[in-house]
Amino acid sequence: xxxxxxxxxxxxxxxxxxxxxxxxxxxxxxxxxxxxxxxxxxxxxxxxxxxxxxxxxxxxxxxxxxxxxxxxxxxxxxxxxxxxxxxxxxxxxxxxxxxxxxxxxxxxxxxxxxxxxxxxxxxxxxxxxxxxxxxxxxxxxxxxxxxxxx
Amino acid sequence: xxxxxxxxxxxxxxxxxxxxxxxxxxxxxxxxxxxxxxxxxxxxxxxxxxxxxxxxxxxxxxxxxxxxxxxxxxxxxxxxxxxxxxxxxxxxxxxxxxxxxxxxxxxxxxxxxxxxxxxxxxxxxxxxxxxxxxxxxxxxxxxxxxxxxx
Amino acid sequence: xxxxxxxxxxxxxxxxxxxxxxxxxxxxxxxxxxxxxxxxxxxxxxxxxxxxxxxxxxxxxxxxxxxxxxxxxxxxxxxxxxxxx
Amino acid sequence: xxxxxxxxxxxxxxxxxxxxxxxxxxxxxxxxxxxxxxxxxxxxxxxxxxxxxxxxxxxxxxxxxxxxxxxxxxxxxxxxxxxxx
Numbered sequence: 061x062x063x064x065x066x067x068x069x070x071x072x073x074x075x076x077x078x079x080x081x082x083x084x085x086x087x088x089x090x091x092x093x094x095x096x097x098x099x100x101x102x103x104x105x106x107x108x109x110x111x112x113x114x115x116x117x118x119x120x121x122x123x124x125x126x127x128x129x130x131x132x133x134x135x136x137x138x139x140x141x142x143x144x145x146x147x148x149x150x151x152x153x154x155x156x157x158x159x160x161x162x163x164x165x166x167x168x169x170x171x172x173x174x175x176x177x178x179x180x181x182x183x184x185x186x187x188x189x190x191x192x193x194x195x196x197x198x199x200x201x202x203x204x205x206x207x208x209x210x
Numbered sequence: 211x212x213x214x215x216x217x218x219x220x221x222x223x224x225x226x227x228x229x230x231x232x233x234x235x236x237x238x239x240x241x242x243x244x245x246x247x248x249x250x251x252x253x254x255x256x257x258x259x260x261x262x263x264x265x266x267x268x269x270x271x272x273x274x275x276x277x278x279x280x281x282x283x284x285x286x287x288x289x290x291x292x293x294x295x296x297x298x299x300x301x302x303x304x305x306x307x308x309x310x311x312x313x314x315x316x317x318x319x320x321x322x323x324x325x326x327x328x329x330x331x332x333x334x335x336x337x338x339x340x341x342x343x344x345x346x347x348x349x350x351x352x353x354x355x356x357x358x359x360x
Numbered sequence: 361x362x363x364x365x366x367x368x369x370x371x372x373x374x375x376x377x378x379x380x381x382x383x384x385x386x387x388x389x390x391x392x393x394x395x396x397x398x399x400x401x402x403x404x405x406x407x408x409x410x411x412x413x414x415x416x417x418x419x420x421x422x423x424x425x426x427x428x429x430x431x432x433x434x435x436x437x438x439x440x441x442x443x444x445x
Numbered sequence: 446x447x448x449x450x451x452x453x454x455x456x457x458x459x460x461x462x463x464x465x466x467x468x469x470x471x472x473x474x475x476x477x478x479x480x481x482x483x484x485x486x487x488x489x490x491x492x493x494x495x496x497x498x499x500x501x502x503x504x505x506x507x508x509x510x511x512x513x514x515x516x517x518x519x520x521x522x523x524x525x526x527x528x529x530x
Contacts, residue, residue: 071227072226072227072230072239073223073224073225073226073227073228073230074223074227075223076222076223076226076241076243077221077222077223077224078223080222080223080243080245080301082299083245083299084247084248084298084299085247085248085249086245086247087244087245087247088242088243088244088245089222089242089243089245090240090241090242090243090319091226091240091241091242091243092238092239092240092241092312092315092316093226093230093238093239093240093241094237094238094312094445095230095233095236095237095238095239097234097235097236097237097310098234098235099235110444111368111369112444113366113368113418113421113437113439115421116418116421116422116437119421119422120421141444141445148234149232149233149234151230152444152445153444153445160247162242162244162323162530163354165242166242166316166319166320166323169240169316170316170320173312173316173445176444176445177442177443177444177445178441178442179423179442180442180444180445181368181418181437181439181442181444182442182443182444182445183368183369183439183440183442183443183444184443184444185369194369194370194440194443195443196441196443197440197441197442197443198443201445204313244530260529261453261454262529263451263453263503263506263522263524265506266503266506266507266522269506269507270506291529291530302529302530303529303530312445323530326529326530327527327528327529327530328526328527329508329527330527330529330530331453331503331522331524331527331529332527332528332529332530333453333454333524333525333527333528333529334528334529335454344454344455344525344528345528346526346528347525347526347527347528348528351530
């Protein structure tokens with residue numbers, strides 16, 4: 061189990077390779093990688109800046125990760141989220157889960173990214189050709205999170 | 211879109227890194243990696259050999275991939291499956307999907323691995339401490355596939 | 361009662377400060393009352409609170425509702441719905 | 446009618462051959478009849494077919510049911526439920 065919040069760009073391939081090493085008993089590894097898109101809502105995106113709440117971010121991510129381990133038989137998990145300014149095509153977030161059962165790995169990975177999107181204190185500021193603005197939360201993210209309620 | 215069936219071992223990190231390159235418009239990439247487990251049904255697994263049906267394998271994988279693209283707005287996808295003899299901890303299969311929408315990427319990735327497990331002509335032969343045997347199909351794989359029926 | 365207040369994202373632009381240390385009058389006992397009190401210092405914060413559902417609150421790094429009782433030394437943060445991932 | 450027959454996984458061990466070219470009598474018209482006919486050549490293949498639900502069939506690389514009509518030159522494969530991934 062690990063949570064990392066960092067400004068530095070990361071190499072998703074390297075993260076997956078490291079996460080995969082020496083897994084003799086792991087049946088499956090699911091992962092999700094979020095990237096900065098060059099367009100959003102019909103506007104060209106020149107850069108994205110992620111603000112966060114240091115301290116609360118780590119606390120919430122650890123809580124979300126612990127919840128995933130409570131719900132599914134996971135052998136390991138990893139959440140890496142960047143903050144600061146980044147350009148289109150750059151990675152923002154990487155989530156990986158390992159389990160002996162593929163369904164547990166897949167479900168837990170989807171759960172982590174859904175909950176992270178609604179519960180971790182990050183805010184996106186977009187720079188477009190028409191100036192900068194804070195990205196608004198989407199109702200669909202809230203719905204995606206709520207389907208995991210039990 | 212790409213399908214590869216190969217004997218050679220692959221590096222999942224390298225596959226994800228290559229799949230991620232130059233994706234300015236991609237919002238999310240989901241992936242699943244299947245690994246050889248060192249135990250199965252209470253027995254120690256020393257090696258796993260994947261037999262397949264050359265020609266039909268590729269045809270079925272392409273059909274499954276096309277079905278995923280028909281169901282979800284995918285920008286790209288990749289299926290890599292090994293055949294031949296492999297050892298615990300080695301990768302067997304890697305599936306990746308790219309979409310502007312994370313839910314499409316996640317769902318299509320789960321769909322691909324579920325359908326692949328029931329529709330692609332691969333057969334596992336396990337070598338254990340008690341000799342070798344063909345792995346039996348699991349009812350749960352059939353159920354996982356059937357939940358995608360519409 | 362001494363409290364640490366923090367604002368994030370566009371709420372920070374509404375108040376003009378990222379953080380402030382305040383000494384709360386004794387009659388202000390919960391988050392709802394604190395929001396009203398802060399609204400008198402920062403009219404544009406009051407506006408955002410009035411809009412409904414767009415100002416979230418955390419106390420000591422945990423999400424709380426408006427009825428959360430405040431204690432001396434609490435770190436209280438206000439921010440819009442999150443948009444990470 | 447000339448046909449290519451292929452067997453995979455443990456069915457191949459039951460028949461003792463991976464592939465065979467056969468010349469099918471004219472009265473054998475579909476997969477069901479072919480299975481019965483092959484069962485007379487390979488008693489342990491007949492056993493597997495009798496067990497029900499564990500012998501799958503593909504013609505020219507597509508899954509088919511027992512009522513699939515056979516055509517000259519078809520490649521017909523028999524195998525157990527798949528276990529890849």
